[in-house]
Amino acid sequence: MSINHFPTTIAAAHAVADRIAERLKAKPSIVLGLATGATMEPVYERLVALHRAGEISFARVTSFNLDEYVGLPPEDPRSYRSTMDSQLFDLVDIDKARTFVPDGLAADTSAFASRYEAMMREAGGIDLQLLGIGRNGHIGFNEPGADFAARTRVVDLEASTLEANSAFFDGKLPPTKAMTMGIGTILESREIIVLATGATKREAVRAALTGPIGPECPATALRRHANVTWWLDAESGAGVAGESLAAE
Numbered sequence: 001m002s003i004n005h006f007p008t009t010i011a012a013a014h015a016v017a018d019r020i021a022e023r024l025k026a027k028p029s030i031v032l033g034l035a036t037g038a039t040m041e042p043v044y045e046r047l048v049a050l051h052r053a054g055e056i057s058f059a060r061v062t063s064f065n066l067d068e069y070v071g072l073p074p075e076d077p078r079s080y081r082s083t084m085d086s087q088l089f090d091l092v093d094i095d096k097a098r099t100f101v102p103d104g105l106a107a108d109t110s111a112f113a114s115r116y117e118a119m120m121r122e123a124g125g126i127d128l129q130l131l132g133i134g135r136n137g138h139i140g141f142n143e144p145g146a147d148f149a150a151r152t153r154v155v156d157l158e159a160s161t162l163e164a165n166s167a168f169f170d171g172k173l174p175p176t177k178a179m180t181m182g183i184g185t186i187l188e189s190r191e192i193i194v195l196a197t198g199a200t201k202r203e204a205v206r207a208a209l210t211g212p213i214g215p216e217c218p219a220t221a222l223r224r225h226a227n228v229t230w231w232l233d234a235e236s237g238a239g240v241a242g243e244s245l246a247a248e
């Protein structure tokens with residue numbers, strides 16, 4: 001596990017985008033695992049800028065998003081499908097038929113979840129998974145208590161997650177359930193990049209990197225993966241600067 005510290009949020013986000021671009025250039029048919037949320041907005045802005053500058057092409061990329069709210073149709077602007085379309089997919093040369101987001105309207109959610117897992121396997125597995133972190137240490141929507149072996153499934157969102165994400169719902173509460181890749185799914189990615197920015201993430205980052213490994217902080221599961229890099233700004237990284245960080 002390694003940690004990259006940056007003085008500002010934008011520097012950390014742009015460095016993450018540059019790392020993704022580097023991996024994409026090395027493997028144009030890369031399979032990306034993607035996240036949504038405020039943290040990722042400057043990452044996608046930078047990727048779009050790099051594409052417009054002729055630096056990178058997404059033409060052969062396949063992508064799988066981590067999660068989606070249950071009950072939101074894809075055309076709802078607050079769905080993660082719409083968010084990805086407007087922040088990245090519609091702005092680059094990706095083949096939208098190869099961009100996958102869990103179906104928030106699936107009638108049989110467990111059948112859909114198994115199919116989603118099968119599609120990831122058939123694509124050859126995720127080469128590079130981009131992750132944010134929740135204030136409560138969640139990754140994807142795997143809230144505290146989630147089993148480290150869990151696969152894609154429907155979960156209940158914690159009150160703190162609903163409150164944090166109400167910013168995207170005009171201050172009202174978002175749907176209370178989501179479909180998310182499991183921690184077990186996430187840990188199968190070949191490489192993981194975690195971007196955490198801002199003071200609201202400081203405690204979660206500290207717990208993830210230095211606290212006891214266990215389901216109370218889902219992000220501690222990442223210490224069981226051999227190829228994880230954390231990208232932090234001054235505020236999120238303040239609690240871990242200078243500490244020795246042992247993987248399990």
Ligand code: F6R
Pocket residue numbers: 034035036037038039040066067131132133134135138139140141
């Ligand atoms: C989003 C996701 C979540 C977010 C996390 C941080 O697809 O899986 O784990 O990464 O909730 O969200 P922001 O970036 O809005 O603070």
